[in-house]
Amino acid sequence: MVVLEQATEAVVSERVPDAQAARVAQALADLDAWLETMRVTDGVGRSGYGGPVVHWWQSCLSYTGPGLDWRYDGIIRGYLTLWERTGQRRWLAKARRAGDDLVAGQLPSGNFRASCFEFNPYSGGTPHEAAASLGLLDLARGLRAESGGDWRTYAGAAETNLRRYALARLWDQEARSFRDAPDVPSLVPNKVCAMAEALFALAEVRNDEQLIERYALPALDAVLALQIHRPRHLAGAIPQDVLRGRVRHKYFPYYIARCIPAFLLAHEHTGHRHYLDGAVEAVCFIRRHLDEDGLLPQVVYPRGVNRRPQWIAPLGDVLRAGTLLRPYGFEIDLRAAQAALLEGQLPSGAIATARGFGAQVSQNTGPAPLPDFRDCIPVVGWCAMAFRHLAGQVPVGRPLPVSAVGHDHTPCLIRRSRATWTETQTEMNLAVDGRVVYRWQKGEPWADVVEPEVMWK
């Protein structure tokens, strides 16, 4: 069974020029330094990566405690890759610490506490728990190769989550796919693909191909059956979801990119061409909608587009998809997206979340006088996507440089009022005319100032 990441990293590193590699290495060092400032406790002794979340669907600005969600997939994989490429064990220690966060935060049900990302502090997050379990399984595989005896703990936690939640509660035997919630007939392709990815990893760790044959492949077939083939401008798109039997024709390029890794795993496992074709068509759809500045629209509809906000840090997943396709002889030019990702790095070391949250309602695509405050809020879950992708570009054998981070102090807008967003190593705050309307003291599980204008989900 092929582990896709390892198969492609060598290809990536050979193709990154020295100047670019140096820039990526510095970006990673700074991103790592920022991630360290985002460690929090939940008030009763459990630790993790926290901070506010801004997202298309909903924002989570009040809860800033540990989020045991998909951020852990990117964080664990990123640190494992740094360990593999630099040989420095401190990166393995950070990957292990992240795994410990998940293990300590697992509920008796197998779910993880606060796994719902933008809907935190709730449990049962999709695709988040599957992604977190995938991170645990990557960690387990890495430690097993090193004869690290504790790999079984991480594998066990992932297996508990996947069997008790994904398989026991979300599997829809009639649809032969996974639901988004236990009691709601539904199918969300990018989430199904994340669950399939996790099941491929669990199958490898447990040597249990039934997980693939009985669950992962039928679920991926259900996703591929939804892929659009005409009209041409939508060819390759995958609808966002199916709810109670009704397909909702909205196409999110970012989420479509997240389907690609699972398609490739299925192709490797079966040799069947249609999985690879589905991945290629999906990336062609993405490429068709990529702007010259490297950014993607948020949502494409059969009629119309809602461009804003446009993701920056999450481009890591789009770039990852492009990288994974290269060994199959399929190359798309994502240099503009890579540039946008790196140019989005903030003085704090984080990578900007997006551009254009202020136009989410108006969809005004003209230049804004100032960014919306939500554009300024860096999010661990989004930065983890960038972290994971960039880690694969670090030259083998070369340690990261010393980080060089500072404070972020950005004029912005909140509800048409001028404001200032500030981030230091110890605090994030938003002030309007000197009045603090939002404040999170890093390390704490809740923001301690959330004025009504910032009570915005």
Place this chain on the structure above:
Amino acid sequence: MTMPRLMDPTYRPGLAYQHAFDWLAVHLGATKGPVACLQTDPFPVTELLRRVPRAALIADGSPVAGEFDTCLDLRAQPRRDLGGATFAAVAWPEPRAARGDQLARLPDALVRGGRLYAVVGGPLARFLHERRVAGARDVMAAVGARQALAGHGFRVVDRIGIHGLRAIAWYQISALAGRIGFAAWQDRLHFAMRRDFLAPSGPAALVCLTAEVA
């Protein structure tokens, strides 16, 4: 008020309650010193303790319908009587209509400058999914809460309405846009609803009251 699927660790209430309980958590979390939650019904207490596990649970001996969410390991949450204890802040999440008496000993239990944070129903509470499903009619409304607070020596110093008429209007227009095939507009109008979800004035589904001893 008992909630369906309360024991399900994947249960998540609607947006209005998410806002309200987060509001409680921010205020209790920011309070230096011991904080507590008056025992009301399992749903609101579970939501509060999920967010602020350090809050002491003040039980007054009255029976509780249903169980607290054991999936979050809250069964072991100690319940205590007020007697002799003092707190810097107390939460009163969705009290029952006839339970204004829960406030009786509270003025003496709050430290100087201590605050009570209450979440109660507003005139539009009947639009909440949770209220329609549960059919609860005996949850305290904002008018009753203000009377109870005044009657027990409190004055309200702040009020936030959640899920008001503007948000309801945006929701209806958004749904209409979706029904007539304008999906892009449906989404934009949905986010207008989220932007305007709080009701600075006028009727609302939930009301968050901040009170202090008069």
